[in-house]
Amino acid sequence: MAVPTFVDRVRLHVVAGRGGNGVASVHREKFKPLGGPDGGNGGPGGSVVLRVDPDVTTLLDYHHQSRRVAPHGGHGAGAHRNGGHGEDLVLPVPDGTVVTDDRGRLVGDLVGPGAEMVVAEGGRGGLGNAALASAKRKAPGFALLGEPGEDRFIHLELKVVADVGLVGFPSAGKSSLIAALSRARPKIADYPFTTLVPNLGVVTAGETTYTVADVPGLIEGASEGRGLGHDFLRHVERCAALVHVVDLATMEPGRDPVGDLEVIERELERYGGLDDRPRLVALNKADVPDGRDMADIVRADVEQRGWPVFTVSAASHEGLRELSFAMARLVLERRAQAPAAPPERIVIRPRTTETGPEFTIKQTGEGWRVRGTKPERWIRQTDFSNDEAVGFLSDRLNRLGVEAALVGAGAVEGDTILIGDPDNAVVFDFKPGIEAGAQYLGRRGEDERFTEERPAARRRRDIDALMGERAEGEERADVARRLGEEQE
Numbered sequence: 364m365a366v367p368t369f370v371d372r373v374r375l376h377v378v379a380g381r382g383g384n385g386v387a388s389v390h391r392e393k394f395k396p397l398g399g400p401d402g403g404n405g406g407p408g409g410s411v412v413l414r415v416d417p418d419v420t421t422l423l424d425y426h427h428q429s430r431r432v433a434p435h436g437g438h439g440a441g442a443h444r445n446g447g448h449g450e451d452l453v454l455p456v457p458d459g460t461v462v463t464d465d466r467g468r469l470v471g472d473l474v475g476p477g478a479e480m481v482v483a484e485g486g487r488g489g490l491g492n493a494a495l496a497s498a499k500r501k502a503p504g505f506a507l508l509g510e511p512g513e514d515r516f517i518h519l520e521l522k523v524v525a526d527v528g529l530v531g532f533p534s535a536g537k538s539s540l541i542a543a544l545s546r547a548r549p550k551i552a553d554y555p556f557t558t559l560v561p562n563l564g565v566v567t568a569g570e571t572t573y574t575v576a577d578v579p580g581l582i583e584g585a586s587e588g589r590g591l592g593h594d595f596l597r598h599v600e601r602c603a604a605l606v607h608v609v610d611l612a613t614m615e616p617g618r619d620p621v622g623d624l625e626v627i628e629r630e631l632e633r634y635g636g637l638d639d640r641p642r643l644v645a646l647n648k649a650d651v652p653d654g655r656d657m658a659d660i661v662r663a664d665v666e667q668r669g670w671p672v673f674t675v676s677a678a679s680h681e682g683l684r685e686l687s688f689a690m691a692r693l694v695l696e697r698r699a700q701a702p703a704a705p706p707e708r709i710v711i712r713p714r715t716t717e718t719g720p721e722f723t724i725k726q727t728g729e730g731w732r733v734r735g736t737k738p739e740r741w742i743r744q745t746d747f748s749n750d751e752a753v754g755f756l757s758d759r760l761n762r763l764g765v766e767a768a769l770v771g772a773g774a775v776e777g778d779t780i781l782i783g784d785p786d787n788a789v790v791f792d793f794k795p796g797i798e799a800g801a802q803y804l805g806r807r808g809e810d811e812r813f814t815e816e817r818p819a820a821r822r823r824r825d826i827d828a829l830m831g832e833r834a835e836g837e838e839r840a841d842v843a844r845r846l847g848e849e850q851e
C-alpha cells in the first residue's frame with residue numbers, strides 16, 4: 364500500500380517526563396558544621412500538550428512517529444538549588460482534532476487555533492530535605508523521589524471543521540465545485556473515488572467567508588462499507604449546512620438524479636445525527652447537452668421536498684454565484700445562533716479531580732490491597748533504601764488513617780499489605796504501631812507525629828521555619844502549597 368499522505372486517525376503513545384528527585388543535603392560552612400538541611404526540590408517533568416496549529420492539516424507526523432516523550436525534570440541539589448522544569452512537549456495538531464482514550468471515551472475536542480490540552484501530565488518533583496524540615500524534624504536525612512509522568516495511549520481523529528459539506532455520488536463534481544468556488548485545487552478526474560480524503564476550500568460570497576469541504580463519494584450501501592464507506596461523513600458532522608451535488612449527466616444504468624438524491628439521503632440517515640442540518644441541492648453539469656432540460660424535470664421533484672434547488676455547472680461556472688450566496692445565508696444563520704467563540708487558549712485537563720474516599724481497603728487472595736491517589740503517590744515518592752524515608756511514609760499513611768482502617772478491617776500483624784495498582788504494587792508486612800482497638804483510645808502522646816497541634820498552625824510554623832533559612836521569597840507560595848499537600 365502506498366504511504367498515506369493524509370492521515371485522519373492515529374493511536375499515539377504519550378509519555379510525560381518524570382519529576383526530578385529531591386535531595387538530602389546538609390549545609391556546610393567553616394565554623395558552622397551543622398548548618399541545617401539545604402537539599403533542593405526536584406523540578407516537575409514536562410507534560411505532553413496538544414495544540415491546534417492552523418498550518419497543520421493532517422495527523423501524518425504521528426503516524427510516522429507514534430510515541431512522544433516529554434523531558435524529565437532536573438534533580439534538586441545542595442544549597443537549596445531546585446531542579447529545572449522539564450519542558451512541555453507541544454505537539455501541533457490540525458483544527459478539529461478529537462481526542463479519545465483507549466476505551467473510546469471522549470477526552471477532548473480541539474477546535475480553534477491555539478486550543479490546547481494536556482494529554483499526559485508531567486510527574487511532580489520530589490521535595491528536598493530542606494522543604495521537608497520542620498520544627499520537630501529539624502534535619503531530615505531523606506528526600507522525596509520525583510514521580511513518573513503520566514503514560515497513556517490516546518487516539519487522535521481529525522474532523523474537518525468546515526461550514527458547508529458537499530455530499531454526492533462519485534464523479535458528481537464535488538471536487539470540481541470546490542475548485543470553481545475557491546482557490547483550492549483538489550484532484551479532479553472522471554473515474555469514481557478520485558477523492559480519497561476530504562478537500563477544504565475557502566469561499567467568499569459578498570461579505571461572508573466560509574469553508575466548504577467535500578466528502579469522498581457515497582454509494583448505495585456505504586453504511587455497510589461499500590465503496591469507501593460512510594466513515595468520512597464524520598467530517599461533515601460539524602457543518603452548518605449540507606449541499607447535495609447531483610450529477611445531471613450520469614450514464615450509469617439504473618441511476619438518475621432523483622434516485623441518486625434518495626440514495627444519498629438514505630446513507631445520511633443511516634449515518635445519523637445529520638437530520639437537522641439544512642440542505643441545498645446543486646444540480647451539476649448543466650452545461651452538457653440536454654443538461655438544462657434534465658435539470659428542469661428534476662427541479663420540480665426536488666423542490667417538493669422543501670429544499671432549494673440550484674442548477675449549476677462547475678465547468679462553465681453557471682449558477683455558482685447564486686449557490687455560493689445561498690450557502691453564505693445558511694452559514695450566517697448558523698453563526699447567528701451560535702456565535703463562534705473567540706480563538707482563546709483553552710486548556711483542558713483530561714483528569715477530573717478525584718472525589719470519594721481518599722483510600723479504599725480490600726481483602727484479596729494476595730493480602731490487603733490499599734488503593735487511593737495519595738497513598739499511591741506517596742509510595743512513588745519514597746526511597747525505600749532510606750529507613751527515614753520509609754518512616755516518613757508510614758507517618759503519612761497513619762495520618763491519613765490507613766493503619767487504623769486496616770486494623771479496623773481485621774488486618775493483624777504479619778499480614779501482607781499491597782499498596783498501588785495490581786501490576787505495580789508495593790508489598791509490606793503489616794506491623795501496626797497501634798494495638799487492635801487502641802485506635803479508639805487516642806493518639807500516642809510522646810510521638811511527634813501525633814502532636815495535638817492543629818495541622819494548619821503546624822504547617823504555617825513549618826513554612827516560617829523553612830523560609831527563615833531561605834532567601835528565595837518568590838518560592839514561598841509554591842512551597843507553602845506543596846507542603847500543605849505533602850503534609851495533609
Ligand SMILES: Nc1nc2c(ncn2[C@@H]2O[C@H](COP(=O)(O)OP(=O)(O)OP(=O)(O)O)[C@@H](O)[C@H]2O)c(=O)[nH]1
Pocket residue numbers: 531532533534535536537538539540550551552553554555556557558559577578579580581647648649650651675676677678679
Ligand atoms: N461537463 C461537466 N463536467 C463536469 C462538471 N463538474 C465536474 N465534471 C467532470 O466530472 C468528473 C468528476 O468530477 P470530480 O469533481 O472529480 O467529481 P467528484 O464528485 O469529486 O468525484 P469523486 O471524488 O470521485 O467522488 C470530472 O471528469 C470532471 O471534469 C461540470 O459542471 N460539467
Ligand SMILES: [Mg+2]
Pocket residue numbers: 537538539550551557558577
Ligand atoms: Mg472528488
